Amino acid sequence: MEGMGDLLRRMPGSRENVPLSGYTSFGTGGPARYMAAPGSLQEVKEVFLACRQYGQPYLILGRGTNLLVSDRGFQGVVILTCRLNSVFVRENRILCECGSPITSLMKTAVSHCLGGIEFLAGIPGSAGGALVSNAGLKDHWISRAVREIYVLYPESLEVKNIKGDEAAFGYRKSGLADYFVYRTVLNLSPADPGEMRRKMRDNMRRRISSQPIGSMSAGSVFKNPPGAFAGQLIEKAGLKGYSLGGARVSPKHANFIVNTGGATSRDIYLLMSKIREKIRKDYNITLEPEIKLAGDFGE
Numbered sequence: 001m002e003g004m005g006d007l008l009r010r011m012p013g014s015r016e017n018v019p020l021s022g023y024t025s026f027g028t029g030g031p032a033r034y035m036a037a038p039g040s041l042q043e044v045k046e047v048f049l050a051c052r053q054y055g056q057p058y059l060i061l062g063r064g065t066n067l068l069v070s071d072r073g074f075q076g077v078v079i080l081t082c083r084l085n086s087v088f089v090r091e092n093r094i095l096c097e098c099g100s101p102i103t104s105l106m107k108t109a110v111s112h113c114l115g116g117i118e119f120l121a122g123i124p125g126s127a128g129g130a131l132v133s134n135a136g137l138k139d140h141w142i143s144r145a146v147r148e149i150y151v152l153y154p155e156s157l158e159v160k161n162i163k164g165d166e167a168a169f170g171y172r173k174s175g176l177a178d179y180f181v182y183r184t185v186l187n188l189s190p191a192d193p194g195e196m197r198r199k200m201r202d203n204m205r206r207r208i209s210s211q212p213i214g215s216m217s218a219g220s221v222f223k224n225p226p227g228a229f230a231g232q233l234i235e236k237a238g239l240k241g242y243s244l245g246g247a248r249v250s251p252k253h254a255n256f257i258v259n260t261g262g263a264t265s266r267d268i269y270l271l272m273s274k275i276r277e278k279i280r281k282d283y284n285i286t287l288e289p290e291i292k293l294a295g296d297f298g299e
């Protein structure tokens, strides 16, 4: 009988025992037992079918910029979305597949004079990752531009079209986490490309002055608790610049943890635990991680 490995080996871009440190912006993480890189909806279905058939857990991986993967890796199938990267324009709408980098959406929007998502400039993820976490800034989120989302339900392989206002979007969350987000349609408005570029440059300038851009990080580690900013709490607790192994609380922005070179995922995980413990003790606030954890972090 054909095994899981045989089946996945036939998938384009598939491999075994792939170190995930090359696929995460933290630059950490152990190996994926299997990795598949489907290039069409049909291939996505085949991968999920194989996972179901062989009882393999799966992890959907966009650009890995909001993810901490265990040093033990992921004992299942990592489904890379990078080959699902088509972007089309229809009137005032951009249709994009989930693996499209946000930078591609921005370029397409500017070249078609379509404004409304300039605030995403500098967010290094994919469209799918951005939708699942409702990426954005303090007061601008991608959900505001979403008209509809085509999702695949991994259990039944059914494809559904969810309207933007039915996706349960909230602060850095959505109701999409149990689905494979396949494609989305963004509603934009006619805009002056020069003005759009100016807004994007301003956003980038603000980021460069306040965030450790260029370091190995995954953006903000914790969500802001109601009425407060996680970064300010961490700084007031005296942890800005604090190091644990190769992981460090960024001296530039206390809600960023950076890999200073030799960090393991465990270093980052333990530093997160240390921060949570201190903030709980000092302020009686439990910080909720904004980044997603994958794999086993137990002792």
Ligand SMILES: Cc1cc2nc3c(=O)[nH]c(=O)nc-3n(C[C@H](O)[C@H](O)[C@H](O)COP(=O)(O)OP(=O)(O)OC[C@H]3O[C@@H](n4cnc5c(N)ncnc54)[C@H](O)[C@@H]3O)c2cc1C
Binding pocket: 025, 059, 060, 061, 062, 063, 064, 065, 066, 067, 081, 098, 099, 122, 123, 124, 125, 126, 127, 128, 129, 130, 131, 132, 133, 134, 135, 136, 137, 176, 177, 179, 180, 181, 182, 212, 213, 214, 217, 218, 219, 220, 292
């Ligand atoms: C320097 C830096 C700055 C950042 N600034 C911001 C910011 O200002 N605002 C902000 O919101 N974020 C920010 N981020 C975080 C990150 O870039 C965004 O959350 C981004 O949208 C994540 O996309 P991704 O493709 O990298 O997702 P991944 O890290 O690959 O995945 C994140 C989660 O989404 C799931 N997922 C990914 N694709 C799919 C899919 N197609 N279907 C279903 N689930 C999927 C994954 O399984 C995982 O649970 C920053 C990160 C960095 C490194």
